[in-house]
Amino acid sequence: MPYRWTSEPDAPTQLLHLWPHQSLPARGMAAFVLATFTLLLIPTMPLLGTPLLWGLLPFTLLAVWGLYFALQHNYRARQITELLSLSGSTAQLVRTNPKGDTQKWECNRYWTQVTKYEKDGPVPHYITLKGMGREVEIGAFLSEDERIALYDDLNRALRR
Structure with missing residues (x-):
């Protein structure tokens, strides 16, 4: 309790x-963000070496940053x-x-x-x-x- x-x-x-x-400790949050980043990069593997990768990469990084920011905000709000x-x-x-x-x-x-x-x-x-x-x-x-x-x-x- x-x-x-x-x-x-x-x-x-x-x-x-x-x-x-506190359902998600700091280590769990780091693992979740890393796993999300890895899973988002899997579909971009065939695009390595093409200009299309540079078009998709900022949006992938923005999505991971948004996830990290939301989890950090939630963590601070539970203090x-x-x-x-x-x-x-x-x-x-x-x-x-x-x-x-x-x-x-x-x-x-x-x-x-x-x-x-x-x-x-x-x-x-x-x-x-x-x-x-x-x-x-x-x-x-x-x-x-x-x-x-x-x-x-x-x-x-x-x-x-």
Whole structure:
């Protein structure tokens, strides 16, 4: 699961780390781009030594560059982390966005409410934390099953 409790359930401070699923690591991306480039060059092999090769080569390189650029952009967009800290009387959520800026939310743990919107949110089973007059999302990048499990985990952790 792309979230993990990093402290014992009976510890005074519980930490929950959340991150988006990383299905394509850097080595896999490099292998995919190289394989795509190789497969695009196979049809151009008969054109070696002809002027037509120089007409097709820029478009082949542009296609590979576009693929690489799209994968890099996707990789950078997945650099989101959320850290929920539950101490004796405080619940604090810190979200680090892909560009490096952080958003913080803090509330008295006793008054924190976990809400799950079955269909009304931007994604199914949308989870929010509410307290101190604000409502913040948590784990919107998780899959549907992971958000359902997270909702149960958050309710259990906040009741302690």
